Amino acid sequence: MNLRLARTSCIECPIRHRAVCAECDDTELAVLEGIKSYVTVPKGGRIAEAGESLDHLSSVVSGCATVSKTLADGRRQMVGLLLPSDFIGRPGRATLSFDIEAATDVTLCRFQRRAFEAIIRSSPNVARRLLTMTLDELDVARDWQVLLGRLTARERVIHFLLSLVRREATETGAAHRSGPVRLELPLSREMIADYLGLTIETTSRQFTALRKDGLIETPTARTIVVPDLLNLMPEAMDEDGGPIA
Amino acid sequence: MNLRLARTSCIECPIRHRAVCAECDDTELAVLEGIKSYVTVPKGGRIAEAGESLDHLSSVVSGCATVSKTLADGRRQMVGLLLPSDFIGRPGRATLSFDIEAATDVTLCRFQRRAFEAIIRSSPNVARRLLTMTLDELDVARDWQVLLGRLTARERVIHFLLSLVRREATETGAAHRSGPVRLELPLSREMIADYLGLTIETTSRQFTALRKDGLIETPTARTIVVPDLLNLMPEAMDEDGGPIA
DNA sequence: TTGCCGCCTTGATGCAGATCAAGGCGCGAA
C-alpha cells in the first residue's frame, strides 16, 4: 500500500500510482503524461451528471467530491465519497449513472477518455490495476449497504467518523496510534445525512449525543476531536467481533 | 448485449461469454477450457465465507446464491444476489469480504485462481471484460444503496420485483412486452427481508398490501403474478422521471 | 390419516427516526 512512495511524482497526479505505477512500464507512463490536464471545480460545482457523456476520466488531486442520486421528489442518497487519489469515470463506458459534485473546491487530473482506453486495451497492467480499484470500490459500496440497511443512526455516525479517521490514516501513512484525533469534516450536516440515509436533524442530534457521552468534542461544527478512538470503536464491530480493519 | 448469441457454447459456461467472448482469441478460450470444472452446491450450502481464502473463481451456471454480511448480534444484510452468468470471486485478491450462500441448489463453473489470473495478466481483453462486469456490479450496489437509504418498504418490494422481472427479461431476451408476468421467487420471505433491509413481517405485509391493491397476485407464496407491469412501474421512478431502463 | 415442522401471515403494541417548527450562531457585506 505504499505504492505512493514508489515515485514521488505520483503525489502530483494520483492516478499514476493508483492505476498504473505498480507495474507499468515507462512507455505507459509517458503516454499518460501526454494526455493529462488539470482542472479545478469550485465548491458546489457540478463535475458530472447522471446520463451525461464524459470525454474525460479523472483522478481527484485535492478536495472532496460526492457521488449521489436524487429522486424525483427530492430524496437524495449519496453512494460514493471521492477523496484525493480516487478515480472518476468508467473506462469503456461513456455515461455515468450518478451525479458527481464538488463538496469543496476540487482539483482533478483529467485524461482524454479515448486515449486512456487505448492504453487499457494495450496494457494488461493498467486494466488490472483499474480492476483492483473497482473491486475496492465495490467492497466499500457493499459495506455501505450494510450500514444503510441495518445500522442505527448512532452506529451510522460512528462508522462515518471512523471511516474518515481510517482514510486520513492511510493518507498520511500514520498507523492508528492511540491519543486524540482531530478531524476536519469535508461535508455539511446535510451532506452527512445524505451519506448516512438519515435526516439532517437526526444526524445533528447524534453528534450532540456523542458529545454528551464524551466520545467526541466539537470545537466547531465542522471540527471533530476524538479523545480516544477505542471508545468509539466497540460499537462498530462486525460479525468477526473485531473493529473494522 | 447479445454476446450470448456469439457462441452457443457460452450457455454451458457463462464466463465464456461474459468475461471473454466479446473479443477473446482462441488461445484464451482454450486455456479457460482446460482449467474449468463444475460443482453443485446444495440449497443452504455455504459457497464461501468472509475472510476465507479462495483458490477458485467461478461463474454461476444455474440456481441462485446470495452475498451477505451478518453482524455480531445477528442482524444480516444481503449485498448481492447471484444468478446465472454472474461471477464469483475477486481476481487478484485471495479473500472475500462477504459470505456467499446457495439460496437454491447452485451449479458453478470454477476456474483455478492462479491459472485464471495468469490469463488476466497476459490478456487485456479478459481484464477489460472483468472490469466492465465489476463496474456493472458497482452500479447495482449503488442503486441498492439508494433503495436502502431512501425508499419506503413498499417501494423496496416493488423495486425487488421489478429487478427480478428485468433480469428474467434479459435472460430470455424477451423485451418487456405488456401482459401478465409470472415470477418464481428464488428467495424466502426472510431472505427478501435481508435483501431489502426490512424485517420478515414488514416484507410479508407489503406483499399482502400489493395484493389487496390489485398490483400483484400470489397463487403461492413463492409465485408472483403481475397482471400489468405498468401499474407497478410508476412508483419506481428515479430522478429522470422515467422507469428504470 | 395424523401430526410435525418450516414458512408465511396477521394482529397489537412500542419506539427510532421523520417531520414540523422555532430559534441560535458565525460570518461576510453594507
Add this chain to the structure above:
DNA sequence: TTCGCGCCTTGATCTGCATCAAGGCGGCAA
C-alpha cells in the same frame, strides 16, 4: 456595528417500521 443569510441545533409531535405474539397453511414422514 448591524443586518442578513447559511448552517446548525433543539424541542414537540407524528408515523412507519420493528418487535412481540399468535396462529394458519402446506408438505412430508410415520
